[in-house]
Amino acid sequence: MKIQRVYLDTSVIGGCFDPEFAEWSNGLIQDLRDGLFKPLLSQVTATEIENAPKQVQALYAELLALNPEILEITESALELMHAYQSRNILTPNFRNDGLRIALATIAEADVLVSWNFRHIVRFDKIRLFNAVNLEYGYKPLQIYSPREVTTYGTSKD
Numbered sequence: 001m002k003i004q005r006v007y008l009d010t011s012v013i014g015g016c017f018d019p020e021f022a023e024w025s026n027g028l029i030q031d032l033r034d035g036l037f038k039p040l041l042s043q044v045t046a047t048e049i050e051n052a053p054k055q056v057q058a059l060y061a062e063l064l065a066l067n068p069e070i071l072e073i074t075e076s077a078l079e080l081m082h083a084y085q086s087r088n089i090l091t092p093n094f095r096n097d098g099l100r101i102a103l104a105t106i107a108e109a110d111v112l113v114s115w116n117f118r119h120i121v122r123f124d125k126i127r128l129f130n131a132v133n134l135e136y137g138y139k140p141l142q143i144y145s146p147r148e149v150t151t152y153g154t155s156k157d
Contacts, residue, residue: 005069006032007040007104009114010048012146013063014056021115024145027152028113029059032066036151039068042103044096046070069107077102080136089128094119104141105133111142113149121145 006028015021016029032039041063049060071077080102084090090098097119104112114120121143130140 003035003038004110005040005107006037006149007042007071007100007107007109007112008045008063009100009112009116009120010045010052011115012113013045013049013059014052015115015146016059017053017055021146024147024150024152025115027150028146029063030152031150032063037149039063039066040071040104040107040109041068042071042100043073044100044103048096071103071107073099073103074106077106080105080132080138083132083136084129087128087132089125089132090119101129101141101143105129105138108139109141111144111149113144113146115145117145 012025012028015025018025028037031037045060049057052060077099081095081098084098084101085092085095097116101112101120112120119125126141126143129143133140
């Protein structure tokens with residue numbers, strides 16, 4: 001059985017320490033520890049983690065020890081990110097959000113998980129991202145919150 005490859009937005013890692021999101025973020029992190037999913041991280045995440053609180057940095061270091069795929073920023077990813085901007089899906093102020101979506105798309109991640117309901121995990125935005133992805137010859141990207149992805153809280157019947 002193929003292990004699903006899950007791109008983690010920085011909000012998921014930080015969410016482990018936020019009372020509103022901790023239950024589901026920590027559930028997903030445990031799924032990664034248990035080998036149920038393969039983590040995908042990127043240079044975008046690494047840069048954002050540099051200024052994060054120490055506990056978030058420590059969790060990121062733990063994720064790095066799980067041998068994740070690290071997605072490199074490429075010309076193709078930048079081109080796709082710019083396509084999202086040129087279609088006004090995201091403004092240049094949210095460059096990193098577009099870049100992480102482009103990276104996950106090009107890497108053919110099985111899912112991108114995020115708590116960013118304003119710019120990423122939104123039905124209308126997901127449809128627009130995927131329209132561009134298809135136009136550029138890529139597969140649609142599945143985008144969900146950790147609550148929909150983690151096995152935490154589900155019965156193992």
